[in-house]
Amino acid sequence: MSLLKLDNVTIRFGGLIAVDKVNLTVEQGEILSLIGPNGAGKSTIFNLITGIYSPTEGNIYFEDRSIGSKKPYHLAAAGIARTFQTIHLFNNLTVLDNVLIGAHTRGKWNVTGALLKFTPWVRGEERELTEWAYDCLERVNLADKADELAMNLSYGAQRRLEIARGLAVRPKLLLLDEPAAGMNPQEKATLLKMVKAIRDSGVTIFLVEHDMKFVMSISERISVLDYGVKIAEGPPEAIRSNPKVIEAYLGKGAVNSA
Amino acid sequence: MAEVLQSISNSIDPYILQIFVNIGIAIILALGLNLITGVTGQLDLGHAAYMSVGAFTAAIITINLNLPFSINLLIAGTIAALVGLAIGFPILRLTGDYFAIATLGFAEILKVVFLNLDITNRALGLSVPPANTTIPMPFYVWMITILVIVGVTFIQNSRFGRALKAIREDEIAAETMGINSTRYKNQAFAIGCFLAGIGGGLYAHFIAYINPSDFAFMKSIDILNMVVLGGLGSIPGAIVGASVLTVAPEFLRFMSEYRMLVYGALLVFLMVFRPNGLLGGVDFRKMVLRIFFGKKEKKPNVTIKAR
Ligand SMILES: Nc1ncnc2c1ncn2[C@@H]1O[C@H](COP(=O)(O)OP(=O)(O)O)[C@@H](O)[C@H]1O
Ligand SMILES: [Mg+2]
Numbered sequence: 360m361s362l363l364k365l366d367n368v369t370i371r372f373g374g375l376i377a378v379d380k381v382n383l384t385v386e387q388g389e390i391l392s393l394i395g396p397n398g399a400g401k402s403t404i405f406n407l408i409t410g411i412y413s414p415t416e417g418n419i420y421f422e423d424r425s426i427g428s429k430k431p432y433h434l435a436a437a438g439i440a441r442t443f444q445t446i447h448l449f450n451n452l453t454v455l456d457n458v459l460i461g462a463h464t465r466g467k468w469n470v471t472g473a474l475l476k477f478t479p480w481v482r483g484e485e486r487e488l489t490e491w492a493y494d495c496l497e498r499v500n501l502a503d504k505a506d507e508l509a510m511n512l513s514y515g516a517q518r519r520l521e522i523a524r525g526l527a528v529r530p531k532l533l534l535l536d537e538p539a540a541g542m543n544p545q546e547k548a549t550l551l552k553m554v555k556a557i558r559d560s561g562v563t564i565f566l567v568e569h570d571m572k573f574v575m576s577i578s579e580r581i582s583v584l585d586y587g588v589k590i591a592e593g594p595p596e597a598i599r600s601n602p603k604v605i606e607a608y609l610g611k612g613a614v615n616s617a
Numbered sequence: 618m619a620e621v622l623q624s625i626s627n628s629i630d631p632y633i634l635q636i637f638v639n640i641g642i643a644i645i646l647a648l649g650l651n652l653i654t655g656v657t658g659q660l661d662l663g664h665a666a667y668m669s670v671g672a673f674t675a676a677i678i679t680i681n682l683n684l685p686f687s688i689n690l691l692i693a694g695t696i697a698a699l700v701g702l703a704i705g706f707p708i709l710r711l712t713g714d715y716f717a718i719a720t721l722g723f724a725e726i727l728k729v730v731f732l733n734l735d736i737t738n739r740a741l742g743l744s745v746p747p748a749n750t751t752i753p754m755p756f757y758v759w760m761i762t763i764l765v766i767v768g769v770t771f772i773q774n775s776r777f778g779r780a781l782k783a784i785r786e787d788e789i790a791a792e793t794m795g796i797n798s799t800r801y802k803n804q805a806f807a808i809g810c811f812l813a814g815i816g817g818g819l820y821a822h823f824i825a826y827i828n829p830s831d832f833a834f835m836k837s838i839d840i841l842n843m844v845v846l847g848g849l850g851s852i853p854g855a856i857v858g859a860s861v862l863t864v865a866p867e868f869l870r871f872m873s874e875y876r877m878l879v880y881g882a883l884l885v886f887l888m889v890f891r892p893n894g895l896l897g898g899v900d901f902r903k904m905v906l907r908i909f910f911g912k913k914e915k916k917p918n919v920t921i922k923a924r
Pocket of ligand 1: 372375377395396397398399400401402403404
């Protein structure tokens with residue numbers, strides 16, 4: 360059983376076919392990367408998996424259940440978390456609150472809980488959530504910044520906070536949309552270790568990234584997308600020398616001269 | 618007990634007492650709107666309408682049934698919340714400006730309905746008999762004000778409150794974290810309307826005469842001003858905003874018709890120098906720590922976007 364399966368997924372925006380009959384699976388426990396030129400439809404695929412868009416045609420299965428028509432909040436509860444290509448943090452809230460919101464589905468007290476704030480049950484839940492949030496922050500080296508506002512973090516730290524917030528969902532599948540974008544080489548090296556550690560803790564990783572060095576050294580498999588169509592898939596070595604991939608990235612003619 | 622309270626309230630200058638009570642009611646209204654607009658980020662331009670629902674409900678209950686005032690207020694708040702839900706349910710799916718315009722429109726509709734119903738005595742308005750309670754109104758109002766302050770403080774600092782703030786900050790990210798934003802927005806809206814209903818019920822019995830035109834667009838804007846002046850999302854801010862804007866017109870009374878001009882100028886001034894409101898971006902926990910324990914406060918630099 361694949362953890363995630365895209366079955367002939369197509370999405371159209373007006374006349375534009377952003378994702379075109381894509382078949383793709385993510386296997387339990389792997390790190391799969393999705394690469395392709397800008398505008399290829401990578402982020403759109405993430406938006407489809409997380410319920411922000413619904414496929415025009417085809418369907419998506421998570422643990423063999425159809426999720427094509429589910430809302431984003433259903434999918435978090437089902438065990439899918441993500442980060443965004445353009446940072447979508449809760450800017451005016453603290454780092455800790457950002458992660459606590461990530462842990463939303465792990466709590467249950469709502470309005471009544473708010474009014475019963477000082478009862479042992481509600482306090483117990485708050486304490487558990489806070490401990491869990493700190494665990495997640497530690498995994499991305501941000502525990503010491505817990506009280507800062509998210510907006511005051513450096514760019515690299517904001518990207519890591521998005522990962523911590525995603526981890527707080529306690530996902531089975533974590534989608535990372537260009538996690539290394541805007542990071543310096545040192546930060547990228549640290550990030551590489553973090554992502555591997557997250558995978559080793561049992562979270563399946565599906566990531567989009569432009570930095571080829573990063574992708575080649577972290578992925579077990581790579582899928583390549585071009586104009587919404589999946590043009591190749593395989594282990595890093597095979598992708599590196601695949602003529603279709605080189606053509607997509609460097610244009611026609613590059614294959615012969617390469 | 619009741620006699621003691623009565624003699625205390627009798628010994629205070631009635632004018633001062635009236636301002637004091639008006640402040641309490643304004644705080645309740647501002648905190649309700651703050652939950653909707655400041656915390657959840659949904660710009661509500663018709664909050665006075667829910668206040669009017671509470672005011673008329675409570676007045677009609679006292680006139681016809683004379684139920685104990687606390688029960689009366691609970692019913693008034695609940696009806697206001699239900700009306701709020703009936704209006705909010707279809708329109709909370711709208712984003713930004715559309716939601717704001719829809720709240721404004723529905724508020725006007727409600728006003729016109731009240732102006733044409735027999736039970737609200739049409740444009741003549743209702744005279745409201747004294748509330749069925751032995752506690753004098755000023756104490757009653759402030760008892761409830763304090764309960765409301767405590768209640769909304771609990772709400773804002775809970776898992777529920779965090780979800781509301783998440784929706785304000787970034788609705789898509791909030792949904793991706795498992796928050797059903799439509800449901801939470803409706804709940805916040807219902808609570809805000811409930812508080813407006815309670816505030817309206819208190820107002821009706823304190824003023825003793827209500828007219829649908831008392832709850833027109835300008836009243837909604839007054840309440841919104843209190844929240845914005847204090848700082849969107851801030852409870853101490855809403856309290857200060859409600860107090861200042863209740864007292865300010867009294868001080869400006871000598872200017873008679875120029876008073877609204879000055880009032881407007883003051884607000885413009887504020888928006889220029891403190892765009893986040895008087896207390897916007899002030900973290901009270903940190904401030905108290907700093908004042909009493911000398912801990913350093915990190916500069917917050919908050920800009921809450923009103924959408
Ligand atoms: N909501 C939308 N409406 C219209 N077009 C969209 C929308 N979202 C994405 N697109 C288009 O779909 C294509 C794929 O975009 P995207 O998935 O963001 O690419 P990338 O592979 O760079 O992440 C682009 O041409 C983009 O303009
Ligand atoms: Mg993208």
